[in-house]
Amino acid sequence: MDSYILIGVTAFLGAIFAGGAMLMARLLAYRSPDSFLKRQAYECSETPIGAARIRFKVAYYIFALLFLLFDIETLFLFPCMIIFRAVAAGAAGAVTINLLYIELFGFIFVLFSGLIYAWRKGVLVWE
DSSP, X not given: OHHHHHHHHHHHHHHHHHHHHHHHHHHHSOOOOOOHHHHXXXXXXXXXXXXXXOOOOHHHHHHHHXXXXXXXXXXXXXXXXXXHHHXXXXXXXXXXXXXXXXXXXXXXXXXXXXHHHHHHHTTTOOO
């Protein structure tokens, strides 16, 4: 029961500390009157041109996702090559060279099938 009291006191003191900090910030904060300039976006001291809510093409997002996909796939090729070197040297006992070739070609097949799919869909065309 004593441990529950300790937890309760700690939670109470934490709430008092956080609430006191927010109350002091509210009381001591500088307030200026609401104006158009105060609500305006600040962009390196340049006056904004047009609205802030513009539409971006989805193609930029898909292009970035494809870059991440192929970047990560390429990153996974390095450990595969290290394992390939160990198998070729005979250091990995349970893995045969034929099994490694099958897995490596399957990995590269998935990579290139994704690339061909994106190419056919026209995702790689930058407009």
